[in-house]
Each structure stands twice: as C-alpha cells, then as structure tokens.
C-alpha cells in the first residue's frame with residue numbers, strides 16, 4: 001500500500017457541513033487519508049436540526065458503490081447514516097461481495113437519531129441495521145443508539161454503558177466503541193469493548209462548548225483512517241480521540257450557524273501556520289517562540305542579573321562568552337551586508353557589525369582586561385549555526401533576527417530593574433538604547449519583507465533558522481553556573 005490510504009465514507013449529506021459526509025471528508029483529510037463519499041441520503045439540516053430527509057432509490061446507491069469499487073482500491077470503509085432498509089441491504093450486499101486484495105476494515109456508526117433528536121433512520125429499518133452489524137469490525141453507537149441496539153433504556157452512568165456495549169458486542173460479534181458524549185458530568189470517556197469486556201478505555205474531560213455537531217461522524221471516520229494507517233485499533237483510537245479533542249477545543253473559533261455548530265477539523269493544521277495563502281510574518285514567529293522567551297525570563301541568570309544577586313564570577317563568565325560571541329557574530333552581520341541586495345540593507349548590516357565590535361566589545365574589554373577565555377560548546381554551537389546560515393541572504397537575516405529581538409526584549413525588562421545602587425547598574429544601562437530599538441525594528445522589517453517575497457520552501461528554511469537561533473539564545477543565557485543547565489535541557493522543558 002502507498003502511504004496515503006483511500007477511505008470510503010458511505011453516509012448522508014449535511015448541507016451545513018458539520019456532520020455526515022461533509023464531516024467525514026474533512027476528518028479523513030485531517031487524519032491523513034484520501035476521502036471518497038458515496039451518498040445514501042440527502043438531509044436538509046442546519047446547526048438547529050433536521051428539516052427534511054430525502055432518500056434516493058437504493059439502486060442509485062448500488063451504482064455509486066460499483067463505480068468507486070471498480071476503479072479505486074478501498075483501504076477502509078466508514079458507514080454513517082443509511083436512511084432506509086433497502087439502503088442497508090444494498091450496503092450489506094456490497095460488503096459481502098468478494099474483491100481482490102485485503103478486505104478493508106469497516107467502521108459503522110449506527111446513525112439512527114441526530115444529536116438534535118431527529119430520526120435519521122426510518123423506524124422499520126432498525127431490524128435491517130442489526131443484520132448489518134456483524135459485517136463491521138467496529139461499531140460506534142452513542143448512548144441512545146446503544147440503548148436501541150440492546151433494547152434497554154439509555155445508560156445514565158458509564159458502567160451501564162460499558163455493560164450494554166459488552167452485550168451488543170457479544171450479540172453481533174463486533175467490537176463496540178462506547179462513547180460518553182451524552183452522559184452528564186465533567187468526564188467524557190470512550191472505551192473499546194468486546195464480548196469479554198473493556199479492551200481499552202480512554203479518559204477525557206468534557207470540553208465546555210455547545211459546538212459538538214458531527215462529533216460521532218468525525219470520530220468514526222478518523223478511526224477508520226487511522227486504522228488504515230496503523231493497522232491497530234487501540235493506536236488508531238488513541239490518535240483519533242486526541243485529534244477530536246483538539247478539534248472540539250477549537251470549535252468555538254468557527255462561526256457556523258446559531259445552534260450547535262461543528263467542530264474545527266483542521267485546527268491543528270491551521271495553528272501550525274501552514275494554511276495556503278496565509279502570509280507568514282515575524283510577529284507570528286515571535287508568538288511561536290513564546291515558550292523559548294518565557295524560559296529565558298525564568299532563568300536564574302536573568303532573574304539574578306535583574307535583582308543584582310548574580311555572583312560576580314558568573315557575571316564575568318557570561319561577559320567572557322559574550323565577548324567571544326560578538327567577534328564572530330560581527331562576521332555573520334558582515335556576511336549579511338555582503339549578501340544584501342540593496343545599498344540601504346548593506347549599510348544597515350555593516351553598521352550593525354561595526355557597532356557590535358566598537359561599543360560592545362570595548363565594553364567587554366574594559367571589564368575583562370586582556371584575558372580571553374575559551375569559547376564554550378554552547379557559544380561555538382550558536383556561532384556555527386549563524387555562520388552555516390550564511391549561504392543565503394533571507395535565511396541568514398532570519399537567523400540573525402533573534403540576536404536583535406530577544407536581546408532587545410530581555411533588555412527592556414533588565415533596564416527597568418536598574419537603579420543607582422544596583423551592582424550591575426552601568427551594564428544594565430547599556431540595555432536601554434533607543435538606537436538598538438531602532439536597529440531591532442529595522443531587522444524585523446527586513447525579514448518581514450524577505451518573508452513576503454519567499455516561496456513556501458524558503459519561508460520554511462527562514463523559520464527553521466529563526467527558531468534555531470531562539471533556542472541558541474536560550475542556551476547561551478543558560479550556560480552560567482547560576483543555571484547549571486546541561487545544554488538542551490532547558491529547551492526540552494520549554495517546548
């Protein structure tokens with residue numbers, strides 16, 4: 001099999017896009033599958049409920065199934081709303097047909113009643129649906145559907161739901177996914193159950209949102225897709241539940257209808273800034289490294305430098321590494337000047353290199369005398385990263401940006417903590433510089449311009465260089481005895 005499985009949804013249409021085949025196709029895509037849809041029924045529904053249902057003749061369902069199966073390898077099947085007994089029989093016949101290749105796994109969501117309470121399966125079709133159950137690998141009834149399948153009252157607690165799931169599994173020889181969505185209380189558990197009991201239970205907190213239209217459809221198609229990818233029900237369920245929980249958490253970001261809205265199927269993808277057409281900006285990058293920035297602020301070195309409690313030897317260690325850093329950093333700035341496409345940018349980077357050598361290095365020499373320490377592994381690693389980024393202008397500019405931006409940002413808080421009796425008063429005063437603020441703003445502007453012109457691949461390379469410099473900044477500040485961090489540890493904690 002190639003790595004992208006073909007997943008067939010056999011389900012009804014929800015024109016408002018939150019449930020049915022529309023939810024299935026989104027879920028399949030979000031979970032890494034290629035989605036196909038054979039439509040069993042049309043509903044006229046929105047986020048408030050179902051207004052009407054039209055079930056086309058079963059013969060046309062048979063046509064659709066035959067057309068897809070004649071041409072496309074089907075790796076898994078998700079079955080949702082079937083609508084009528086003839087449709088159920090047509091799907092049962094389709095599942096029984098012999099076909100070359102491995103049998104696709106079948107996840108059946110026995111859709112009978114929508115969350116809104118509307119019937120989605122004709123009353124005479126319940127018996128036909130029971131005949132379909134043994135042809136599935138996993139069925140995913142909600143609490144009311146589970147009750148119908150075992151002729152009992154809807155469970156009001158989780159233990160009863162599990163019991164009912166066990167009896168349905170035993171009666172039909174199928175795995176049952178019991179779902180806690182319809183129970184009261186703060187928990188929202190799901191469990192995979194066979195005739196002997198619970199195989200896997202996943203706990204989850206109930207997310208406070210009214211926007212859960214289509215959760216059952218989404219979960220069952222995610223399960224089918226992830227099983228096609230991993231071949232393992234437990235692993236597929238864990239991933240499907242984690243993905244759905246994220247999609248429910250982000251449901252309120254959407255503005256779809258005024259009733260029970262849909263979940264946000266692609267929340268994780270959009271949050272990753274990978275939306276086609278979304279222009280990347282350094283402001284978004286800055287947000288994405290917020291954990292790194294917060295970790296810098298939490299470092300003992302920064303806190304003690306700010307309060308004045310920092311040990312003099314630690315301070316000098318830092319200055320020594322900083323002096324070594326600045327020499328090579330100035331070379332990276334000069335390299336940017338060399339690569340810059342305009343005279344204005346060439347001048348900016350060259351001026352930054354010169355300021356860095358003249359002002360900062362002189363200040364360090366004044367404090368350290370002629371003693372030149374060895375560069376630490378951390379300092380060397382940061383410099384190597386900057387020098388290695390010097391093969392292209394845009395990536396180099398992105399790699400240099402955190403040296404401006406983080407230093408300036410930390411500096412604002414350090415300068416604010418300064419006072420006349422502070423042991424590091426003259427050092428802290430160098431942090432508050434309008435000239436450095438202006439240089440930082442100019443560096444941001446240059447990188448934003450480069451980003452606007454970059455294609456996807458270059459933008460990715462720029463982000464990678466920027467983020468890596470952020471990580472190196474954290475390690476650089478974390479290298480004195482005040483923090484005594486093993487390089488890398490602080491980063492692992494902060495991401």
Ligand SMILES: Nc1ncnc2c1ncn2[C@@H]1O[C@H](COP(=O)(O)OP(=O)(O)O)[C@@H](O)[C@H]1O
Nearest residue numbers: 142179180181182188190206207212215216219
């Ligand atoms: N408010 C919620 N918070 C977290 N998970 C939920 C919430 N509502 C439903 N779920 C989850 O959504 C999935 C579908 O559950 P359920 O609502 O019971 O099914 P259906 O949509 O078929 O009625 C389950 O994994 C359930 O745990």
Ligand SMILES: Cc1ncc(COP(=O)(O)O)c(N)n1
Nearest residue numbers: 012013019020114115214215
């Ligand atoms: C076409 C169609 N299929 C299924 C459901 C059930 O979805 P839910 O139980 O999450 O409302 C629905 N409302 N519409």
